[in-house]
Amino acid sequence: MAVINPTTFLLYLATALLFSLSTSAAVLEEDRADVLYHSYEGGGMKIDGPAILLRKKASESVALSAYYYVDTISSASVDVMSTASPYSEERQEGQLGLEYLHDKTTMAFSVRQSDEDDYLAKSVNFNLSHDTFGDLTNLSLGLAFSDNEIRRNGDDLFEEQSQQYRIRAGISQILTKNLSVALNMESVADEGYLNNPYRTVRYIDSSVPAGVGYQSEVYPNTRNSFSTKLSASYYLPYRAALFLHYRYFSDSWQIDANDIELSYRHPFGKTVELELKVRYYQQTQASFYSDLFPHQDAQNFLARDKELSDFDDLTLGLGVTYLIPKQFLINDWRSEASIQWDYITFNYNNFRDPTAEGALGEEPLYGFSAHVIRAFFSVYF
């Protein structure tokens, strides 16, 4: 007679309990193809390009996906205009994914590469999600690793490395017939060369007529961060949807950030969906950031990257999706055409515009606005 090991028995029991809370099996998302044109214009930068996303089930339990994305960048931003020359470059990103569904558990694995003249990033990503409690609850866990190679254009000897590790966990819960909520957490750890190799900080230098000197930024070699996001989705009685997201972020560079987003989706008839969005973001500065240092080598770490300063931004967004009527469909594949426009205003509280008129350290504070456009076509087949 076979003897059951108590540990094995407990493991079986726990697995059986976890998997027996509900009986109906989950399904993989439907096959789809998306083609997108994106554009970002603001603050002297213009970034645009295409993107393609393909997703196809190989069987009832396996799905494959492919993603290709291009950024064509031309930059004459305020950082560039104060100490360097405008530049243009291209970034290409590719991603391949595999999803495997077993009963109520979905495992997703993907590899990704992002390539530009002076930056090569390779990453692997693994996610696990499980439906439980009568499919009212979904639990998820994810891991990612990225290896980056940083170069500096015009300097063949420059080559640096950095690595990034991510771990995430989430729970989403259906609370009522019309309300579901989710809590997601993610920790990110970076190590290696985290600077931008081109950017400089400015300091008071009375030995030169302009009174200002420049030196390269120096960042710490590690950065650890933690973020928590709380989301709620609510179905309104007249068939419309309301979404609320709140995220809190903090990191080892003493940056604390909060963002809150409210969006509303409203269908008109059977062919049009309207989406409105408002989002507010605010952050404090990194401990080693300063707009103007008192002298050269003023401290161990030095930064004047406006993304590390104290600032806030506000996004107003509008989106329209047109569901193509049945008589115009190819192969009866359900198709949609969408356009989304975001208007973002950035207000910096301690980053001054060195290209503007004003005494050193008393120039007006910097701010700019950006228009972001996404036009895309989706086919479900």
Add this chain to the structure above:
Amino acid sequence: MLHNHYNRALIIVITTSLLGVTGCAQPIEPWVKPYERQNLADPIMRTNRHPIANMHVAHVYEARESARGSEGTGGGGCGCN
């Protein structure tokens, strides 16, 4: 006499606790039945209704803001400088 009262109080406390514990041990049933989820299953309720657009949104914010993580797009970083 005082000893009897003490014993009775102890029995009541234990019985009540046991009732409470067994009450709590009753499994909580999923309270929204599958046939009551048609509103939540409506395509307009999907946060990832447009995945390709969400990936771009996450990329724009990650490039312009210091906060990162928990975007819900399963991203692996900006991959840019």
